[in-house]
Amino acid sequence: MAASSKEKVVAVIMVGGPTKGTRFRPLSFNTPKPLFPLAGQPMVHHPISACRRIPNLAEVFLIGFYEEREFALYVSSISTELKVPVRYLKEEKPHGSAGGLYYFRDLIMEDSPSHIFLLNCDVCCNFPLPDMLDAHIRYGGMGTLLISKVSAESANQFGELVADPVTNELLHYTEKPETFVSELINCGVYVFTPEIFSAIQDVSRHREDRATLHHFPSFEAFQLATRSLPRDFVRLDQDILSPLAGKKQLYTYETVDFWEQIKTPGMSLKCSALYLNQFRYTSPDLLALGDGTKNATIVGDVYIHPSAKVHPTAKLGPNVSISANVRIAAGARLINCIILDDVEIKDNAVVMYAIVGWKSSIGKWSRVQADGDYNSKLGVTILGEAVAVEDEVVVINSIILPHKTLNISVQDDIIL
Numbered sequence: 431m432a433a434s435s436k437e438k439v440v441a442v443i444m445v446g447g448p449t450k451g452t453r454f455r456p457l458s459f460n461t462p463k464p465l466f467p468l469a470g471q472p473m474v475h476h477p478i479s480a481c482r483r484i485p486n487l488a489e490v491f492l493i494g495f496y497e498e499r500e501f502a503l504y505v506s507s508i509s510t511e512l513k514v515p516v517r518y519l520k521e522e523k524p525h526g527s528a529g530g531l532y533y534f535r536d537l538i539m540e541d542s543p544s545h546i547f548l549l550n551c552d553v554c555c556n557f558p559l560p561d562m563l564d565a566h567i568r569y570g571g572m573g574t575l576l577i578s579k580v581s582a583e584s585a586n587q588f589g590e591l592v593a594d595p596v597t598n599e600l601l602h603y604t605e606k607p608e609t610f611v612s613e614l615i616n617c618g619v620y621v622f623t624p625e626i627f628s629a630i631q632d633v634s635r636h637r638e639d640r641a642t643l644h645h646f647p648s649f650e651a652f653q654l655a656t657r658s659l660p661r662d663f664v665r666l667d668q669d670i671l672s673p674l675a676g677k678k679q680l681y682t683y684e685t686v687d688f689w690e691q692i693k694t695p696g697m698s699l700k701c702s703a704l705y706l707n708q709f710r711y712t713s714p715d716l717l718a719l720g721d722g723t724k725n726a727t728i729v730g731d732v733y734i735h736p737s738a739k740v741h742p743t744a745k746l747g748p749n750v751s752i753s754a755n756v757r758i759a760a761g762a763r764l765i766n767c768i769i770l771d772d773v774e775i776k777d778n779a780v781v782m783y784a785i786v787g788w789k790s791s792i793g794k795w796s797r798v799q800a801d802g803d804y805n806s807k808l809g810v811t812i813l814g815e816a817v818a819v820e821d822e823v824v825v826i827n828s829i830i831l832p833h834k835t836l837n838i839s840v841q842d843d844i845i846l
């Protein structure tokens with residue numbers, strides 16, 4: 431059964447708030463993590479662009495507890511580009527990944543959509559949303575989760591699950607278990623029918639019933655239980671997926687394409703490479719071309735913002751993203767890096783496995799580099815906002831907090 435041509439679909443992207451994403455520091459100090467650029471586009475832009483392929487998409491909602499003004503500019507420009515309304519909805523306090531959805535149920539259901547996509551903002555994949563929707567309609571359940579196979583060693587960072595190999599039903603789900611369950615994990619991308627709201631309401635009601643004083647051995651126990659889990663705080667994974675597994679309501683759709691989670695600056699560099707590579711198929715016009723005569727030499731996938739100025743003798747790539755108003759001087763060499771707005775890179779500097787923060791400068795013959803282990807804390811060198819690396823200084827495997835000037839070389843260090 432295909433989705434009826436009249437049925438509307440909405441998408442909701444959970445963007446969190448300033449108290450989440452702390453592992454993304456120091457880069458989240460001056461930009462909300464969802465707006466941090468990967469392959470030259472804000473992180474949240476990638477799932478939003480994927481929503482464009484959903485048939486009958488009526489509206490996209492971003493739900494978070496950042497200030498509205500932080501998203502206002504982006505939301506208005508993407509609405510125009512997408513030709514679909516994109517709205518930012520601010521929670522006064524965190525309600526959890528399902529509680530946030532429930533809190534705005536009236537707005538989300540305003541146009542009576544038949545299906546609701548729910549996406550975590552901090553995952554990187556090719557978002558196979560139309561295929562998920564088709565599979566979900568075929569399964570006939572309340573929800574379908576995108577799942578992926580990861581290594582047994584890394585699976586415990588995610589929700590681990592067991593699915594029926596024939597029907598794809600979700601049979602068992604445990605969030606970040608201590609004991610290994612499965613290499614199949616929850617990718618943080620879902621499609622639901624509107625019944626999801628009743629399921630969330632049931633959790634909340636059940637919690638209210640349990641939170642009646644006489645059910646607890648002491649007032650302290652009552653206080654502890656009600657304080658740790660407020661009635662309107664509902665987690666999609668623990669409170670909905672775990673209890674509903676094996677009840678013929680939830681199904682899975684496996685992706686064998688790339689999938690990563692973006693919790694750290696190091697992972698943002700890896701995901702930038704994945705999205706640049708995807709541009710070859712989706713937006714080749716965003717990739718730089720260079721021949722070393724009029725333009726710089728380009729190796730592999732590189733994004734250069736139109737306002738950036740790159741000297742023709744510079745060499746960039748692979749996996750390089752250059753943001754607005756960046757200036758790159760003669761003989762500079764950049765490999766695997768994200769260069770944020772208003773940075774200046776002077777003659778013959780080398781930048782490799784690094785993220786260079788807004789308004790920073792790198793002096794002549796300097797090197798800013800790392801060994802490129804995306805999963806280790808110092809595997810990618812990070813310069814915070816307005817860091818000045820003076821001429822002939824070498825910075826290796828280090829994190830430099832904003833507004834520092836480096837006139838001596840550093841290695842394996844965090845400069846506060």
Ligand code: GDD
Nearest residue numbers: 444445446493494524525526530550551588589616617618
């Ligand atoms: N608006 C809002 N309000 N967003 C929230 C809230 C909230 O109260 N809590 C979390 N989020 C957003 C986060 O910003 C993120 O995009 C998403 O919801 C999930 O965040 P977490 O609840 O912190 O979970 P996680 O990222 O550690 O793990 C989840 O995602 C993994 C896939 O990336 C789980 O669902 C895992 O099972 C899953 O593997």
